Amino acid sequence: DGGITQSPKYLFRKEGQNVTLSCEQNLNHDAMYWYRQDPGQGLRLIYYSQIVNDFQKGDIAEGYSVSREKKESFPLTVTSAQKNPTAFYLCASSPGLGNTEAFFGQGTRLTVV
Amino acid sequence: GNSVTQMEGPVTLSEEAFLTINCTYTATGYPSLFWYVQYPGEGLQLLLKATKADDKGSNKGFEATYRKETTSFHLEKGSVQVSDSAVYFCALILTGGGNKLTFGTGTQLKVEL
Numbered sequence: 206d207g208g209i210t211q212s213p214k215y216l217f218r219k220e221g222q223n224v225t226l227s228c229e230q231n232l233n234h235d236a237m238y239w240y241r242q243d244p245g246q247g248l249r250l251i252y253y254s255q256i257v258n259d260f261q262k263g264d265i266a267e268g269y270s271v272s273r274e275k276k277e278s279f280p281l282t283v284t285s286a287q288k289n290p291t292a293f294y295l296c297a298s299s300p301g302l303g304n305t306e307a308f309f310g311q312g313t314r315l316t317v318v
Numbered sequence: 319g320n321s322v323t324q325m326e327g328p329v330t331l332s333e334e335a336f337l338t339i340n341c342t343y344t345a346t347g348y349p350s351l352f353w354y355v356q357y358p359g360e361g362l363q364l365l366l367k368a369t370k371a372d373d374k375g376s377n378k379g380f381e382a383t384y385r386k387e388t389t390s391f392h393l394e395k396g397s398v399q400v401s402d403s404a405v406y407f408c409a410l411i412l413t414g415g416g417n418k419l420t421f422g423t424g425t426q427l428k429v430e431l
């Protein structure tokens with residue numbers, strides 16, 4: 206079955222540590238996205254990539270980094286510079302052309318302890 | 319810039335009641351409009367979409383009509399069920415805007431017996 210896989214589902218991190226969230230898709234989509242979800246604030250765009258080896262900052266990129274070395278994969282690193290990293294992180298992909306919808310993974314809940 | 323405004327939640331209804339969740343948008347152009355649904359602890363699933371003015375999207379008894387004159391895309395269902403309890407997000411995408419989805423803040427729906 207085609208889809209987007211995020212792992213792990215739950216992640217705990219000590220303050221000051223970097224952590225990488227995985228996102229893999231087998232939909233052959235060109236575009237991939239990372240969103241952060243906090244209670245009562247909806248979804249905010251962190252980074253997005255429209256093609257391999259290229260990505261752009263979204264609205265809240267500070268303290269995060271990404272790479273897009275393969276079409277299928279778009280990992281997100283939450284660095285120690287992110288001041289409030291505890292949140293639900295959602296990865297999405299879309300064909301990348303036209304006004305088409307995005308498909309979402311199941312999310313990773315990151316908790317800083 | 320583009321934005322989406324949704325009615326505040328939570329919305330609490332009795333089973334079989336009529337549902338309306340209001341959504342209005344601002345966009346510099348002609349976006350496609352979407353409703354996504356999020357069940358507890360999960361990612362977002364596309365519920366319905368409309369790509370041009372006067373289009374009606376429908377799925378699982380939910381409907382929404384793209385109203386260009388009022389820049390609205392209100393979600394309706396004639397008879398809600400307990401299983402409809404979830405958070406509903408209105409969103410838009412605009413070609414030329416990097417194919418980035420812009421989301422509203424979400425509206426939580428609780429349906430009680």
